[in-house]
């Protein structure tokens with residue numbers, strides 16, 4: 001059994017993907033070829049935004065977004081402490097200071113009450129300027145945008161949605177990638193919508209932000225090819241990856257349904273025995289991960305491993321406890337719930353092609 005079975009997906013799409021790659025090889029437009037622009041249109045349609053802009057990976061997508069929003073030294077950018085490192089890393093890369101926010105035990109996502117508290121603290125300290133919030137759609141579940149939005153408006157901050165894991169999720173029919181001033185996703189192979197290498201995208205409906213991001217991803221280019229108008233980066237989405245994603249995006253809505261069926265089967269079998277993941281009624285998760293919280297995690301991992309069932313721990317260490325961020329001090333990083341989660345979470349095999357037999361095997365080992 002695979003934790004994420006990319007080969008099973010490839011088997012169902014092989015002919016189409018191979019043909020797409022061959023087309024790129026024959027037209028030779030490897031950088032910013034027609035597939036990139038076609039994919040950007042399809043992605044924007046899917047997310048319900050005016051623009052989708054391809055880039056090299058999900059980390060660059062976040063960095064480009066912060067650069068476009070003008071995040072700079074002296075700014076405080078709030079993000080969850082229980083997330084993948086990239087979310088916080090890009091804040092420091094822009095010279096700003098990450099301020100870590102606690103998580104909700106029930107959804108694993110940023111806790112709105114704690115966000116409010118952390119913003120107040122930073123305002124009282126009068127050292128940093130609260131500028132933006134990066135909310136993460138952790139494990140596929142959209143963050144609580146209705147509540148977060150109220151706080152962001154109250155303090156007049158900017159909102160970035162990190163939908164690296166959440167692309168394909170929804171709140172009341174509105175899709176991930178459309179929340180906030182700007183949103184990002186990753187096409188790393190293991191993400192819900194993955195390619196066969198690195199890739200990422202930025203989503204916005206703001207004309208000015210879109211044009212800045214398009215310039216930034218190509219060295220800050222202006223309308224004259226030989227006059228760069230700002231300092232940018234080199235972060236384009238490869239044409240071959242765009243070609244692969246065009247085929248994968250076709251089956252993506254169906255795959256989200258399949259992921260939800262797998263999650264429902266896990267929950268039906270396990271909810272009386274374990275603390276299973278909660279999805280609020282108005283939300284759809286893209287189930288990047290199916291994550292249990294258990295007090296005897298190591299014993300569970302051993303039990304699964306003896307039965308040849310892979311499992312993973314996302315994430316064992318909160319951002320405020322990582323070596324790279326320890327110098328920020330604990331003062332602004334009181335996150336007891338996230339620390340508890342880091343000790344208890346364990347993720348089970350999850351992908352759209354998981355068979356009933358495989359699901360039964362996992363749940364029966366866990367029920368023993």
Ligand SMILES: *Cc1c(COP(=O)(O)O)cnc(C)c1O
Nearest residue numbers: 057058059084086087164186188
């Ligand atoms: C994977 C991930 C990223 C970074 O994406 P890459 O394409 O690997 O750079 C950022 N944020 C979150 C929450 C992620 O899971």
